[in-house]
Amino acid sequence: MPVRTDDIVLELETIRLTLSASTGASIVALEHRDARGRWADVLRRMPPESHESSDAGSFLMLPWTNRVKDARFRFDGSEYPLVANHSDGTAIHGVARDHAWSLSDRSPITARLTYRHQPDASFPFDFGGVVRYEIAPDRVEVDLSVTNLGDQAFPAGCGHHPYFQRRLHSDADELHVRMGVSGRYECDDCIPSGQRVDDDACALLRSGGPIGNPGLDDVFAGFGGEAELEWPASGVRMRMRCSEELGHVVVYTPRRGDGSADAHVCVEPVSMVNDGFNLHERGKTGTGVRVLSPGETLRTRTDFVFSSIS
Numbered sequence: 001m002p003v004r005t006d007d008i009v010l011e012l013e014t015i016r017l018t019l020s021a022s023t024g025a026s027i028v029a030l031e032h033r034d035a036r037g038r039w040a041d042v043l044r045r046m047p048p049e050s051h052e053s054s055d056a057g058s059f060l061m062l063p064w065t066n067r068v069k070d071a072r073f074r075f076d077g078s079e080y081p082l083v084a085n086h087s088d089g090t091a092i093h094g095v096a097r098d099h100a101w102s103l104s105d106r107s108p109i110t111a112r113l114t115y116r117h118q119p120d121a122s123f124p125f126d127f128g129g130v131v132r133y134e135i136a137p138d139r140v141e142v143d144l145s146v147t148n149l150g151d152q153a154f155p156a157g158c159g160h161h162p163y164f165q166r167r168l169h170s171d172a173d174e175l176h177v178r179m180g181v182s183g184r185y186e187c188d189d190c191i192p193s194g195q196r197v198d199d200d201a202c203a204l205l206r207s208g209g210p211i212g213n214p215g216l217d218d219v220f221a222g223f224g225g226e227a228e229l230e231w232p233a234s235g236v237r238m239r240m241r242c243s244e245e246l247g248h249v250v251v252y253t254p255r256r257g258d259g260s261a262d263a264h265v266c267v268e269p270v271s272m273v274n275d276g277f278n279l280h281e282r283g284k285t286g287t288g289v290r291v292l293s294p295g296e297t298l299r300t301r302t303d304f305v306f307s308s309i310s
Helices: 200-207 276-281
Strands: 007-011 015-020 026-033 039-041 058-061 072-075 078-081 102-106 110-117 127-136 139-148 154-156 159-165 176-179 183-188 191-197 217-221 226-231 236-242 248-252 264-270 290-292 297-308
Touching: 007 102, 007 110, 007 127, 015 127, 015 139, 072 154, 072 276, 139 154, 139 159, 139 290, 154 276, 176 200, 176 264, 183 200, 200 217, 226 264, 236 264, 290 297
Parallel strands: none
Antiparallel strands: 007 015, 015 026, 026 039, 026 058, 058 159, 072 078, 102 110, 110 127, 127 139, 139 297, 154 290, 159 264, 176 226, 183 191, 183 217, 217 248, 226 236, 236 297, 248 264
């Protein structure tokens, strides 16, 4: 495959953010320079020859997040098929990540990209997406929104899928993760099947200790809008601060084929629970699904704020 030629680089002395317009407005790389002048990749780095958002450092999810069971959902009494794009037969992570976005404006520290979706087999409603990235000396700011551009209401959600490095400057790093959550959804194959349970996984996340290798691929409720990640041996802390619309979080700690921990951990702030469209139609509360009327917009904000561990 030919290398990408449209990467956008936003850069300051301490932050370098690389984006790909042609790959779903995804983050190619996020680099941070610490107080000792050392650069490190905070997210996994997307290979230059890749044109798949699933290889990105972080990709955008809209107009839904995570899985839709059996690649179909019901809304307002009607059933809508989607395109199954995962081996388990679900429709996963929305549709906007699979398309090129248009760069509408940029500066050395900001970039605004837009996407327009016409109804098709992948999603039957007309919507638009807008994302604005901005960097400052100690942070990355991401404004993400989805707007109903059609004449029918539809259910919607959005979120982010970052792959954080377990190690930065030191091989001795053990990534610590702290966040407020109130319960993990009981699931069958990542599809909620029961109640939210305050269990050992919730206690692990609230503790702020090493994330370890728990084999999580789970959605949690009661996300307080802030997650703290620390790389103690490297002396770096990052706080992920989210607007209230991002009220759920998915934590994914992938394993290699031999069962050992992968090099990355995903902490995904999302507006809705897995399979939220179908749960919402069945009258479940607390799904986070937003029904957007014509012209209505769901707006979210996520900041990644860096500091040193004293």
